[in-house]
Amino acid sequence: MKALGIVGSPRRNGNVDTLVSKVLEGAQEAGLETSKYILNEMNYSGCQACEYCKSHDHCRLDDDLTELFAEMKEADAVVFGSPIYFFLFSGQFKLMQDRMYSLIDAAFVPRLRPGKRAIIVTSQGDADVASYAKAADDFALALKMLGFELKDIIRMVDGIAPDAALARKDMLDMARSAGAALGRE
Numbered sequence: 001m002k003a004l005g006i007v008g009s010p011r012r013n014g015n016v017d018t019l020v021s022k023v024l025e026g027a028q029e030a031g032l033e034t035s036k037y038i039l040n041e042m043n044y045s046g047c048q049a050c051e052y053c054k055s056h057d058h059c060r061l062d063d064d065l066t067e068l069f070a071e072m073k074e075a076d077a078v079v080f081g082s083p084i085y086f087f088l089f090s091g092q093f094k095l096m097q098d099r100m101y102s103l104i105d106a107a108f109v110p111r112l113r114p115g116k117r118a119i120i121v122t123s124q125g126d127a128d129v130a131s132y133a134k135a136a137d138d139f140a141l142a143l144k145m146l147g148f149e150l151k152d153i154i155r156m157v158d159g160i161a162p163d164a165a166l167a168r169k170d171m172l173d174m175a176r177s178a179g180a181a182l183g184r185e
Helices: 015-029 064-074 091-103 129-145 169-182
Strands: 002-007 033-038 077-085 117-123 149-156
Touching: 002 015, 002 064, 015 033, 015 077, 015 117, 015 149, 015 169, 033 064, 064 091, 077 091, 077 129, 091 129, 117 129, 117 169, 129 149, 149 169
Parallel strands: 002 033, 002 077, 077 117, 117 149
Antiparallel strands: none
């Protein structure tokens, strides 16, 4: 079994990266093979709205997302992580999310095999989790359309400092437990 992590934060070792890494650590301890992509370090473009993917089984663009999507097709679980900026996921994440349109065919049937599990990881500066919950909730709907089974949403609040997650044992434990659970299902 394989778990894939996707980090949509521009901060390497920031809160989202730390929590996604903890989820993957838990998954690895449960026996899953893991890998991680840092979107900010990849070269890719946003969706061109060309509809090529509706008459072909892949996106017309051949860039770093090509490999990521190939690995996503093979993975049993995917951990999607993004900070929340201005009520939405990061720009790096949103470009990738729009390109996930290529993972459904013209009839909106997912091209991913059914039964893939997903975990969403977010970080926000606001202390009220409800203030920005909509970003992850909306992405969860897109994952459902793609055939994912959402297992957990890990929402870190008070994440203004880039290393705030390191002091949050509760969040680190929650992330590791969520990853370990991927190996038991």
